[in-house]
Amino acid sequence: MGSKERINRHKENIRCNILRAALAIGKGSGWNSVSMRKIADSIEYSPPAIYEYFNSKEALLQELARLGFLQLSERINQARNNSDNDPKAQLLLMWAAYWDFAFAEQHLYQIMFGVETTCCDINEPLTDSQVPAALFSEVIGLLVGQVEKAGEIIQKYYYACWSFVHGLISINLIGRHLPQKISEQILTEAISGIIDTLIAPGNNLSKEPYIEEV
Amino acid sequence: MGSKERINRHKENIRCNILRAALAIGKGSGWNSVSMRKIADSIEYSPPAIYEYFNSKEALLQELARLGFLQLSERINQARNNSDNDPKAQLLLMWAAYWDFAFAEQHLYQIMFGVETTCCDINEPLTDSQVPAALFSEVIGLLVGQVEKAGEIIQKYYYACWSFVHGLISINLIGRHLPQKISEQILTEAISGIIDTLIAPGNNLSKEPYIEEV
DNA sequence: ATAGCTTTATTAACAGTGTAAAGGTAGGAG
DNA sequence: CTCCTACCTTTACACTGTTAATAAAGCTAT
Numbered sequence: 001m002g003s004k005e006r007i008n009r010h011k012e013n014i015r016c017n018i019l020r021a022a023l024a025i026g027k028g029s030g031w032n033s034v035s036m037r038k039i040a041d042s043i044e045y046s047p048p049a050i051y052e053y054f055n056s057k058e059a060l061l062q063e064l065a066r067l068g069f070l071q072l073s074e075r076i077n078q079a080r081n082n083s084d085n086d087p088k089a090q091l092l093l094m095w096a097a098y099w100d101f102a103f104a105e106q107h108l109y110q111i112m113f114g115v116e117t118t119c120c121d122i123n124e125p126l127t128d129s130q131v132p133a134a135l136f137s138e139v140i141g142l143l144v145g146q147v148e149k150a151g152e153i154i155q156k157y158y159y160a161c162w163s164f165v166h167g168l169i170s171i172n173l174i175g176r177h178l179p180q181k182i183s184e185q186i187l188t189e190a191i192s193g194i195i196d197t198l199i200a201p202g203n204n205l206s207k208e209p210y211i212e213e214v
Numbered sequence: 215m216g217s218k219e220r221i222n223r224h225k226e227n228i229r230c231n232i233l234r235a236a237l238a239i240g241k242g243s244g245w246n247s248v249s250m251r252k253i254a255d256s257i258e259y260s261p262p263a264i265y266e267y268f269n270s271k272e273a274l275l276q277e278l279a280r281l282g283f284l285q286l287s288e289r290i291n292q293a294r295n296n297s298d299n300d301p302k303a304q305l306l307l308m309w310a311a312y313w314d315f316a317f318a319e320q321h322l323y324q325i326m327f328g329v330e331t332t333c334c335d336i337n338e339p340l341t342d343s344q345v346p347a348a349l350f351s352e353v354i355g356l357l358v359g360q361v362e363k364a365g366e367i368i369q370k371y372y373y374a375c376w377s378f379v380h381g382l383i384s385i386n387l388i389g390r391h392l393p394q395k396i397s398e399q400i401l402t403e404a405i406s407g408i409i410d411t412l413i414a415p416g417n418n419l420s421k422e423p424y425i426e427e428v
Numbered sequence: 429a430t431a432g433c434t435t436t437a438t439t440a441a442c443a444g445t446g447t448a449a450a451g452g453t454a455g456g457a458g
Numbered sequence: 459c460t461c462c463t464a465c466c467t468t469t470a471c472a473c474t475g476t477t478a479a480t481a482a483a484g485c486t487a488t
Binding site for chain 2: 065066069070072073076077080087088090091092094095096098099102103106109110112113114115116117127128129131132135136139140142143155156159160161162163164165166167168169170171172173174175178182183184185186187188190191192193194195196197
């Protein structure tokens with residue numbers, strides 16, 4: 001009486017095909033163009049058949065995101081296990097693993113954290129979206145002074161601050177709320193810290209920008 | 215012959231109403247539920263009428279985002295002008311202005327930077343999406359040691375690193391590419407810097423976590 | 429003033445979306 | 459062999475963005 005298991009295996013197989021199809025379409029043409037009908041077409045079933053396996057499109061994508069989290073966790077774990085016992089080295093490798101995952105599986109990362117990539121693809125120079133960068137860069141420039149490669153340094157520090165602020169905002173907006181007070185504390189401390197490395201006399205920006213030399 | 219101007223004023227007025235209606239719906243029920251028909255309903259015109267003013271829904275939302283950038287720039291500028299001439303103090307206030315804008319106008323911020331908030335609203339404890347946090351926290355814990363309020367400190371450092379990494383990834387995915395090499399450089403330097411403040415003996419985490427005491 | 433043209437808006441329609449309800453069909457259980 | 463359950467399909471509904479055809483209004487020039 002292994003027929004039950006065979007059927008279960010079969011169902012599991014279809015479920016897996018659905019997920020694979022959705023991911024393939026998402027990777028190929030972006031998440032916006034993923035539709036139940038296209039998935040159904042791809043697995044050669046009728047659209048409502050999918051609802052035997054997932055309650056909604058939302059649930060389907062969420063399951064895909066969940067698998068993404070499993071994969072991400074696996075990579076982070078590997079990074080730790082493949083390194084020696086120094087916690088700092090471990091952390092660096094673990095974050096590098098996180099980083100690598102995000103780009104290797106960028107489509108998964110998008111649904112995991114709701115990063116819309118179709119929004120404002122303003123790549124032309126001097127649009128309104130680039131005014132903030134200009135404003136910040138000007139003031140950062142005052143701290144950097146007239147050194148060599150000032151432009152590069154300013155850009156680097158601007159992106160460092162921006163990444164931090166934008167990341168913290170995104171995480172808050174997505175719903176993983178820290179208490180606002182803690183977020184703001186993290187914010188000001190981090191920005192202040194980054195700025196201090198700019199001010200520090202004799203700083204060697206390209207090596208250890210976020211800590212004074214001992 | 216001021217009729218031409220009167221007409222232009224009228225058109226500009228309608229255009230503005232369209233934008234206002236879209237923003238109102240977006241604020242009220244989320245951007246996903248903004249539709250041309252609802253906008254049309256709201257301004258008491260037929261749906262295709264909107265296409266006299268905007269080439270597409272995409273263009274409409276992009277214009278809304280553009281106005282958001284103007285507003286953001288304005289706030290950053292004000293923050294600078296309202297402070298004294300110390301660049302560091304200015305930068306702190308400018309980033310605080312950026313932060314405040316993001317939450318005061320969070321719906322605008324969403325379309326400006328493509329932050330989907332409807333994605334994975336996993337607030338239950340111990341889901342797969344929280345495994346990465348646990349992995350990192352464990353290693354951070356090794357650095358923190360058995361001090362008082364270790365949990366809080368770990369959380370704070372985890373969120374600091376995560377914000378940074380996620381922000382940098384998001385910015386790259388959105389399309390404002392820095393050369394990958396520079397991004398990775400910023401990444402490792404920042405993480406390393408944050409970690410070092412943990413390791414530093416006698417560190418005073420709540421005051422100056424990202425720089426050693428002189 | 430009237431003819432014609434431009435602008436502005438409408439209605440109708442197309443192709444696509446997620447999803448629910450109803451119906452059929454096959455396979456296992458009694 | 460009958461019944462029942464699980465699976466799947468067809469049909470349908472209420473939406474979506476967008477286009478084509480059309481009508482009405484207003485300005486311009488004869």
